[in-house]
Amino acid sequence: MNISVLGCGRWGTFLAWYVHKVGHNVMLWGRENSRNYIGLKETRKNDYLPLPEDIVLCNSLEKAVSFAEMIIISISAQELRSFANQLSSINEIDGKTFILCMKGLESASGKRLSQVFGEEIGKKINLAVWVGPGHVQDFVNHIPNCMVIGSENVDITKKIVQEFSSDLIRFYYGQDLIGNEIGAATKNVMGIAAGMLDGFNYSSLKGSLMARGTREISRLVRAMGGNDITIYGLSHLGDYEATLFSEHSHNRKFGKAFVEGERFGKLAEGVSTVRALRELSKQYDVELPICSAIYEILFDDKNAKETLEDLFLRPVKFEF
Incomplete structure (x- = not known):
């Protein structure tokens, strides 16, 4: 099968390498002037990783879209709306399958990426998401994972x-798009919190972060109409x-660098x-204490150590 991967950053390049490895013809697209x-x-x-010689590199979106039956997208989540708008003007888009391989939400609206993409494309396409745990550094060293x-x-x-399964990645069927997308996006916020705890030598509190973080996000998913149990699966807790x-986690490293007063450039x-x-x-009138605390630290200049201690160490309440 012909597969195009749109986006040639760390993850996009790995995805091109991977789908080529499992036997497909691959075209990898990137912006002509991108580093x-x-x-x-x-x-x-x-x-x-080295890029196999028979993966075709191109900088024409039209060429990449017309080449493939399945099109994988791996770009920054915040760029997806403008990128989808660009794709919508391509004539040969109808009937193709697009797979979103990014973990995020639209910052201004809170919309899931499948919603953002669907609103802009406005054509008859098939749409899926590819989420779950895994780092390029592990996969290229033949360390398997589940997604x-x-x-x-x-x-x-x-x-x-069926097309993408291998000994390196075992796939599960996601039955709850809301839960899978919210879960995949929000685990990055928990990653920032974990990095902050590491930075203060409070790593032992990451167990509490896991327990309380999953509960918090499951309440949000339920309020949004998804299945709260999804959060305990691969897209969130599994990641x-x-x-x-x-x-290797960029979000954890960002959180650690933030509280240590260092710059993290990725x-x-x-x-x-x-x-x-x-x-x-x-929108959904759901309290998200951990997410709110991280927001206040990042954007309201709240003291990170005091805020995290208040969050984890001071309340006296029933656990459930």
């Missing part, structure tokens, strides 16, 4: 799983090891997500 694209064009590799494909059309879900503990999607959660908390 990632220029680097791949010149050296056929990035910091994580989730979710869609509102179970036949599309099954087809994607905690990779996000709260892994040396994308931490949880920063935008926590803005979106502020909006969702109001």
